[in-house]
Amino acid sequence: MPAISSNAPEPSRTDPALIRNFCIIAHIDHGKSTLADRMLQLTGVVEQRQMRAQYLDRMDIERERGITIKSQAVRMPWEHDGTAHVLNMIDTPGHVDFTYEVSRSLAACEGCVLLVDAAQGIEAQTLANLYLAMENDLTIIPVLNKIDLPAAQPEKFAAELAHLIGCDPGDVLRVSAKTGEGVETLLDEVVRQVPAPVGVADAPARAMIFDSVYDAYRGVVTYVKVVDGRLGKRERIQMMSTGATHELLEIGVNSPEMTPADGLAVGEVGYLITGVKDVRQSKVGDTVTQQRNGATEPLGGYKDPKPMVFSGLYPIDGSEYPALRDALEKLQLNDAALVYEPETSAALGFGFRVGFLGLLHLEVIRERLEREFGLDLIATAPNVVYQVTMEDRSEHTVTNPSEFPTGKIDEVREPVVRATLIAPSEFIGAIMELCQTRRGSMQGMDYLSEDRVELRYTLPLAEIVFDFFDALKSKTRGYASLDYEPVGEEAAALVKVDILLHGDKVDAFSAIVHKDKAYAYGVKMAAKLRELIPRQQFEVPIQAAIGSRVIARETVRAIRKDVLSKCYGGDISRKRKLLEKQKEGKKRMKMVGRVEVPQEAFIAALSSDSEGGEGKNKK
Ligand SMILES: Nc1nc2c(ncn2[C@@H]2O[C@H](COP(=O)(O)OP(=O)(O)OP(=O)(O)O)[C@@H](O)[C@H]2O)c(=O)[nH]1
Numbered sequence: 105m106p107a108i109s110s111n112a113p114e115p116s117r118t119d120p121a122l123i124r125n126f127c128i129i130a131h132i133d134h135g136k137s138t139l140a141d142r143m144l145q146l147t148g149v150v151e152q153r154q155m156r157a158q159y160l161d162r163m164d165i166e167r168e169r170g171i172t173i174k175s176q177a178v179r180m181p182w183e184h185d186g187t188a189h190v191l192n193m194i195d196t197p198g199h200v201d202f203t204y205e206v207s208r209s210l211a212a213c214e215g216c217v218l219l220v221d222a223a224q225g226i227e228a229q230t231l232a233n234l235y236l237a238m239e240n241d242l243t244i245i246p247v248l249n250k251i252d253l254p255a256a257q258p259e260k261f262a263a264e265l266a267h268l269i270g271c272d273p274g275d276v277l278r279v280s281a282k283t284g285e286g287v288e289t290l291l292d293e294v295v296r297q298v299p300a301p302v303g304v305a306d307a308p309a310r311a312m313i314f315d316s317v318y319d320a321y322r323g324v325v326t327y328v329k330v331v332d333g334r335l336g337k338r339e340r341i342q343m344m345s346t347g348a349t350h351e352l353l354e355i356g357v358n359s360p361e362m363t364p365a366d367g368l369a370v371g372e373v374g375y376l377i378t379g380v381k382d383v384r385q386s387k388v389g390d391t392v393t394q395q396r397n398g399a400t401e402p403l404g405g406y407k408d409p410k411p412m413v414f415s416g417l418y419p420i421d422g423s424e425y426p427a428l429r430d431a432l433e434k435l436q437l438n439d440a441a442l443v444y445e446p447e448t449s450a451a452l453g454f455g456f457r458v459g460f461l462g463l464l465h466l467e468v469i470r471e472r473l474e475r476e477f478g479l480d481l482i483a484t485a486p487n488v489v490y491q492v493t494m495e496d497r498s499e500h501t502v503t504n505p506s507e508f509p510t511g512k513i514d515e516v517r518e519p520v521v522r523a524t525l526i527a528p529s530e531f532i533g534a535i536m537e538l539c540q541t542r543r544g545s546m547q548g549m550d551y552l553s554e555d556r557v558e559l560r561y562t563l564p565l566a567e568i569v570f571d572f573f574d575a576l577k578s579k580t581r582g583y584a585s586l587d588y589e590p591v592g593e594e595a596a597a598l599v600k601v602d603i604l605l606h607g608d609k610v611d612a613f614s615a616i617v618h619k620d621k622a623y624a625y626g627v628k629m630a631a632k633l634r635e636l637i638p639r640q641q642f643e644v645p646i647q648a649a650i651g652s653r654v655i656a657r658e659t660v661r662a663i664r665k666d667v668l669s670k671c672y673g674g675d676i677s678r679k680r681k682l683l684e685k686q687k688e689g690k691k692r693m694k695m696v697g698r699v700e701v702p703q704e705a706f707i708a709a710l711s712s713d714s715e716g717g718e719g720k721n722k723k
Contacts, residue, residue: 112179112181112188112190113188113190114365114366115179115356115357115365115366115367115368115369115372115374116334116336116365116366116367116368116369116372117369118190118369118371118372120300120301120302120303120305120369120370120371121300122187122188122189122190122300123189123190123192123300123301123371123372124189124190124191124192124214124215124294124295124298124300125192125194125212125213125214125215125298125301125329125371125373126191126192126193126194126213126214126215126216126217126245126294126298127193127194127195127196127209127210127213127216127217128140128193128196128216128217128219129196129210129216129217129218129219129230129233129234129236129237130218130219130220130221130229130230130233130249131220131221131224131226131227131228131229131230131585132229133221134219134220134221134224134227134230134249134250135219135221135249135250135281135282136219138249138281138282139217139219139249139279139281139287140178140193140195141281142281142284142287143180143191143193143287143291144178144180144360145284146284146287146288146291147180147181147182147191147291148181149178149179149180149181149359149360150360176194176195176209176314176315176317176327176358176375177192177193177194177195177212177314177315177327177358177373177374177375178192178193178358178359178360179191179192179357179358179359179373179374180192180193180359182291182294182295184291184292184295184296189295190372191291191294191295192372192373194209194212194213194314194373195209195315196209196210196233206233206236207236207239207240208312208313208314208315208388208389209314209315210236210237210240210242211240211312211314211404212312212314212329212373213240213242213298214242214243214298214299214300214301215242215243215244215245215294215297215298215299216237216242216243216244216245217245217247217290217294218230218233218234218237218244218245218246218247218265218269219247219249220246220247220248220249220261220265221248221249221250222248222249222250222251222253222256222257222258222261222278223250223253223255223256223257224261225257225260225261225264225552225553225556226261226264226265226268226526226552226556227526227585228524228525228526228585228586228587229585229587231268231524231526231558231587232524232587232589234268234269243297243298243299244269245277245290245293245294245297245298246265246266246269246271246275246276246277247276247277247278247279247290248261248262248265248276248277248278248279249279249280249281250280250281250282251278251279251280251285251286252280252282252283252285258278259273260553261553262276262278263553264552264553264556267552268552277289277290277293300371301329301331301370301371302370302371303330303331303332303333303370303371304332304333304370305332305333305334305369305370306333307332307333307399308332308333308393308394308397308398308399308400309330309332309333309334309335309392309393309394309398309399310330310331310332310333310391310392310393310399310401310402310403311328311329311330311331311335311368311391311392311393312328312329312331312389312390312391312392312403312404313326313327313328313386313387313388313389313390313391313392314327314328314329314388314389315327315388316383316386316387316388316440317383317438318381318382318383318437318438322377323377323378323379323380323381324377324378324380324381324382324383324385324386325362325375325376325377326375326376326377326378326386326392327373327374327375328368328373328374328375328376328392329371329372329373330368330369330370330371330372330373330374331370331371331403332370332399333369333370333393333394333399334367334368334369334370335352335355335367335368335376335392335394336352336355336366336367337352337354337355337364337365337366337367338351338352338353339351339352339394339395340352340394340395340396341376341378341392341393341394341395342392342393342394342395342398343385343386343387343390343391343392344390344391344392344393344398344399344402345387345390345391345402346385346390348385349395350378350379350380350385351378351379352376352377352378353377353378353379354375354376354377355367355368355374355375355376355377356374356375357372357373357374357375358374358375362375376392381437382436382437383437383438383439383440384436384440387440388409388440389404390402391403409440409441409461410461411441411443411459411460411461411489412459412460412461412462412488412489412519412565412590413459413460413461413462413463413465413466413486413487413488413565413569414457414458414459414460414486414487414488414489414503414504415457415458415460415466415483415484415485415486415487416447416449416452416455416456416457416458416483416484416504416612417444417455417456417458417470417473417481417482417483418449418452418453418454418455418456418481418482418483418484419453419454419455419479419480419481419482420480420481420482420703420707421480422453422454424479424480425453425454425455427477427479428455428456428473428477428479428481429446429456431473431476431477431479432444432456432458432473434477435469435472435473439469441460441461441465442458442459442460442465442469443458443459444456444457444458444459445457447504449484449506449611449612450608450610450611450612450696451610451611451612451613451696451701451706452482452484452612452703452706457503457504459503460486462569463486463568463569463573466483466486470483482706482707482710483710484612484710485570485615485710486569486570487503487504487505487566487569487615487616488518488519488564488565488566488569489501489502489503489519490502490508490516490517490518490598490616491516491517491518491593492508492509492513492515492516492517493513493514493515493516493517494509494511494512494513494514495511495512495513495514496512497514502616505600505614505615505616506609506611506612506614508600508614508616510651515595516595516596516598516616517593517594517595517596518564518565518566518593518594518596518598519564519565519566519590519592519593520562520563520564520565520590520591520592520593520594521562521563521564521565521568521588521589521590521591522547522560522561522562522588522589522591523539523544523560523561523562523563523568523586523587523588524558524559524560524586524587524588525539525558525559525560525561525576525584525585525586526552526556526557526558526559526584526585527556527557527559527580527583527584527585528555528556528557528580528583529551529554529555529556529557530555531579531580531583531584532549532557532559534579534580535559535576535579535580535584536559537579538572538575538576538579539559539561539563542563542564542567542568542572543563543564543567543596543618544561544562544563544567545561545562545563546559546560546561547560547561547562548560562591563588564594564596565590566616568588572586573586596618597618597619597620598616598617598618598619599616599617599618599619599622599650600614600615600616600650600651601614601615601616601617601622601625601626601629601648601649601650601655602614602648602649602650603626603629603630603633603646603647603648603649604645604646604647604648604649605633605637605644605645605646605696605697605699605701606644606645606696606697606698606699607645607647607697608696608697608698608699610696610706612706612710613629613633613709613710619650622650622655623655623656625648626648626649626655626656627648627655627656629648629709630646630647630648630656630657630658631658632709633646633658633705633709634646634658634659634660636704636705636708636709637660637699637701637705638660638700638701638702638705639660639661639662639663640660640662640663640699640700641662641663642662642698643659643660643661643662644659644660644662644699645657645658645659646658646659646660
């Protein structure tokens with residue numbers, strides 16, 4: 105186990121003036137992990153020979169145990185001008201779904217490395233992360249990566265970056281995370297440019313939680329940055345948002361293995377273990393203090409993560425319902441943002457309505473449920489949260505379209521996002537057209553360089569969650585990048601469309617849509633179901649309706665399926681066998697009023713694969 109290298113001061117005895125806390129922010133694939141690996145190697149935290157093996161081993165363990173044990177913050181020694189410094193490199197979750205968590209991680213740093221691929225230039229996530237870093241007043245070190253690539257255009261993109269953050273193109277560092285070129289200079293610049301943390305050493309301890317992960321063996325591991333005072337081992341600590349107290353079983357730093365220490369002092373970054381089993385008891389953004397003579401004022405704002413997107417999750421095999429409940433419970437131990445409650449649907453049986461931070465979060469959870477827990481699931485179309493004000497001024501929060509209130513509605517509000525799209529300028533028209541059809545309103549447009557452009561839109565979140573990204577990729581041949589952040593709610597002309605089979609509502613297909621799109625939705629769903637529902641012994645009308653007004657109709661014609669028709673003659677046992685067989689088949693049928701529908705039909709109708717068209721992924 106690599107110990108903290110001998111030239112680095114011990115935790116809790118480090119002079120804050122020698123500490124530098126920084127993170128690397130980048131668009132996906134611009135080389136953040138590779139650069140981090142190179143830094144670990146150069147600072148001697150991981151030996152050259154072990155580098156590859158070590159990281160692959162780790163991933164195996166992660167896979168086997170199904171947990172994330174990747175270090176959230178690594179302590180590295182670095183000598184600059186003959187003085188031993190401590191660099192804490194803090195990892196940030198890269199995606200917009202986890203913006204709150206990103207901003208907490210950034211709040212634990214004083215500076216950041218803004219890494220941009222020298223062959224690609226600035227992308228949407230680069231900007232989103234940059235803005236967060238600016239909000240947190242971080243010192244920004246602009247760096248171009250992959251300068252070894254033949255396709256690299258360092259001059260062009262250095263100018264782009266310099267223009268964006270307002271510096272001289274000559275100040276943009278150039279590195280190759282792959283070959284290691286320029287990385288030493290970068291580490292020196294981190295020491296030179298990033299300010300040392302400041303805090304009051306003899307005040308009551310205040311430490312900010314910037315991450316907490318669940319480990320099957322050790323319970324919750326909480327990552328903190330100590331802002332004031334000192335946390336010592338075996339102390340009793342208190343979570344300031346809830347007042348809950350815990351004994352500190354272990355305190356230490358990652359270097360990159362967990363290395364226990366006596367304590368953590370001002371400006372230091374490390375981990376705490378208290379034996380709690382549920383990440384919700386150790387929330388990102390909360391402040392930790394001592395129980396005795398603790399601080400009275402928590403650090404900066406603490407927010408509960410708020411689910412933005414909801415979907416119903418149902419086991420395809422109804423007997424897997426308890427397994428699904430157990431699996432969700434387990435995932436929640438490591439994911440404070442995951443919320444769920446039981447729900448029943450006439451069409452799909454017993455399941456859960458699950459709330460997610462965004463579409464990526466939904467996909468990750470769904471995939472984990474299927475892969476790690478072996479569940480076969482059907483998910484209803486994702487929907488956002490609507491606020492409905494009735495004429496009598498009562499307010500309703502709607503997370504499930506089938507629960508949309510009936511009666512006199514005054515106003516329906518939906519969440520809107522501010523989206524940033526970056527693409528080569530030849531695609532401006534295509535992007536504008538797409539945003540237009542998704543009810544977007546343009547806020548501005550800037551040229552990043554002569555042939556690349558940034559477009560800013562506000563868009564209803566509901567228009568983005570479904571297949572916006574896929575449509576964008578296919579219209580721009582994969583060249584556009586997208587990022588967005590919630591910016592509140594807006595009133596819109598929204599209506600609920602119900603789908604009725606033989607006069608009975610099918611809850612799983614109710615949707616809240618803009619009134620201009622209600623007709624198209626109704627026609628599409630009715631046509632889809634007509635294909636999928638087998639003929640019955642009577643005629644089955646399929647209708648789409650807004651309230652009591654029918655907006656589309658299809659009909660499944662009647663058929664009499666007489667299984668005995670071939671059995672003239674009188675073999676009673678044969679007849680019985682056939683009737684038994686027919687009964688078996690009916691077990692997999694769901695009854696909607698009088699209509700029998702095979703569950704497969706619901707599943708097929710809900711899966712977006714059957715849609716085709718622009719929505720499908722052409723990555
Ligand atoms: N040629 C070259 N390739 C690089 C360099 N840095 C990273 N790469 C490659 O770029 C790809 C993405 O690198 P990662 O380090 O995984 O990027 P990342 O930003 O961490 O990506 P995510 O973890 O997916 O967000 C990998 O195939 C790397 O090998 C570089 O300096 N030169």
